[in-house]
Amino acid sequence: MAESYMEKIERILLSVEKPGRYVGGEPNSVVKDKSAVNIRFAFCFPDVYEIGMSHLGMKILYGLYNSVPDVWCERVFAPWPDMEAKMREHDIALYGLESGDPLREFDFVGFTLQYELSYSNVLAMLDLAGIPLLSSDRANDDPLVILGGPCVCNPEPLADLADIVSLGEGEEVSIELFDLYREHKRQGFDRRKFLRAAADIEGIYIPSLYDVEYNADGTIKKFTPRDGAPAVIRKRIIQDMSKVYYPENFVVPIIEIVHDRAVTEIFRGCIRGCRFCQAGYIYRPNREKDFHTVDMQSRSLCDTTGYDEVSLSSLSSSDYTELPELLDNMLNWTEQNKVSVSLPSLRIDGFSDELTEKLKKVRRGGLTFAPEAGTQRLRDTINKNVTEEEVLNTCRTAFNGGWTNVKLYFMLGLPTETLEDVEGIGILSQKVVDEFYRNPNKPKGKGVNVTSSASTFVPKPFTPFQWEPQDDIETIHMKQQHLRNSVKSRKITLNWHDADTSFLEAVFARGDRKLIDVLLRAFEKGCRFDGWDEYFSLQRWLEAFEECGIDPKFYANRRRQYDEILPWDHLDYGITKEFLIREHKKALASETTPHCRQKCAGCGANKLTGGVCSVFKTKYEERS
Amino acid sequence: MSLKPSMKNVVDIQGTLCLPIRIYFEKKGPSKYMSHLDLMRCMTRTIRRAGVPIWYTEGFNPHPFMTFALPLPLGTAGMCESMDVRLTTDMSFDEIKTRLNNSLCEGIVVTEVNYVGKKATEIHSAIYSIRLSATEAGGEILSKNIERYLSQNEITVQKKNKKKQLVDIDIKPHIMDFSVKSEGEFAILNIRLPAGNDLNINPAIVLKGFENANNIAFERCDIVREKMLTKSGEKFL
């Protein structure tokens, strides 16, 4: 970081928690000569350093952007409230960690939106950077504010804040956007002309080019493009995961972060189609990376970072068709180099005997299952193809092997849920406990500990439940109480997520453009770090809604009709509305849908990979 | 090249020939905001990146064998830091130094690699140089006030005891030496304090005592541990 800037922030660093968050200088961080670059990009993660630095998407795009010679991408994280206060007190504007230069000097200020509860931080960061919060207030030379990440599948609550929204996977589209920007800069930059031209790039959505009209009841009446902007904007995806850019190194943090290890992506998209899971739909279709590539990239990352752990990342590790081959190859060098391999998101129905042997050498975290619902009926409704028998069988094997801790994940408030389903959570947890004591080979002198966590269901766009109301907070509290009463054993520990934050999440997940007023108000009232219990205050948010005359229940707790225009209807994520309606009806009838490799459910995502769905282009087909 | 039993200082550790070495480094700039635990993690990774072959502990969860002379408090820079590792392959000290410096983070610089010398337990005191400024007073007045404060017969400051409670202690008998001068807006204090396992006095508590007694708050307070000394006043090497 430039000497002058360091000098400025050193005054305040010793009075804040974890100053290492704010100084940069990590190995593999990229410092360029600013006079020799054309495009400066501030990649902002609207949460604290330790969370943002753990995020894979940011590492990929940071590496990619900096691989372009005339682009310099820097990292920016949300300063913790103690630091924000000090920065305001000392008049220090938000800066890039690599240069220490204020964000105002950048060409692009990009935010990745990973969860709705980080929106207030987006506003706080822009404000701390001295950049106007609304797109319409920005001048020609102000940075272009660009949003990406999974939450932009409904970017409407932040539409008035964004200059540009990038839909889907960012690798190719960002480069195209940079090319266009370079060209416009050369010809004398005109913001409006540039934005209009950017709208013609597939995957780029310019919210200011669209007008929204509302009905008297608050629903959307009409969504109209202006200036010939496309009526529907389609997300971008990468066709070939083995050929797409992947970083050869990661910035290695100097303070401890949440996931402090090398990560290699093994595939994108998921074949499963659990109906509550947004990630299972918006990243479709499933595309695998060749195992040789994964192996090579993992090795290179370990060499350049010095990490002694590499994690294979995907939505469901056991669905990777080349898992045996991959592990064969990797274990060759990882054991020798004292590197451990970890496989998160391993499904319980994914083990063959051959694989089980290899998996013994792999770090799998604890014994965790996500049945998500307490009864088979409700599991069928949400299309979570996990049976009680599978859970108990796997537990039996694990208990035989000496395990004594099991974690179970559930959701409360799923559509069609009854109190019987809620009790089912307690019953299933109890059955796991019983399974332990039935086992003659159980570890001597040890008890079993089953931790059952129940989060609150949040209906999300582009899922079959996008029309469903969320249970109101009172109902969730009642169900939590009911669950507590149905658990008798002291071997079971119950955890749950605060229903208040899930309510706010539900509002913004399916929100529309009217919500920007609430966001601005909440920001002024001091809302920050809403994902952190110590800072979240529902009361403050409710006041903001009240003051803006907006009823949050309209967004969270209202059932939508199939023919209602939804705020994200103009965005095309591959999957069609017809498919989602079909799936919704099947859900209500508790009918399951086979996963993509068993039978194509006709979701529509195949049009993104040229007609034939990429699911059927993988080696899986050849082998079976 | 592999190590041979005949080579200088080579020892057999659980069946592996090793050469214990000491790596001296500076820790300043952004790196001074790394905690001791952060530093250990950072050094482990640096050594792996640099491909310097060192000995790992045996057992279920092997980790690199690495010991540090004396941890630095967060926010304090150090010019005389050192850590000991055990080399398992012959590699020249210069080569090790170059490799490490090529992959270290900003602010950590390896200054020398050598055979292991004195034991860390021999460390008895440390010399700090401290650059101070305050909005309430210029460098000259500030340095005079510090001089006066440190020249008292008794200086009561607060120190955390083993139970992490703050207790009053008289620091005066522990101040082995000090000098103050002014440099523009800054006062520069050089002070020698007990350091090591038996008694370790962080200069920050002396400065805090000064702040409390004079009712001011330093604007800048850059502490650098310049040297570590043994009981007889020799440099710790």
Ligand code: SF4
């Ligand atoms: S098109 Fe068929 S196979 Fe492809 S993702 Fe959709 S449902 Fe799955």
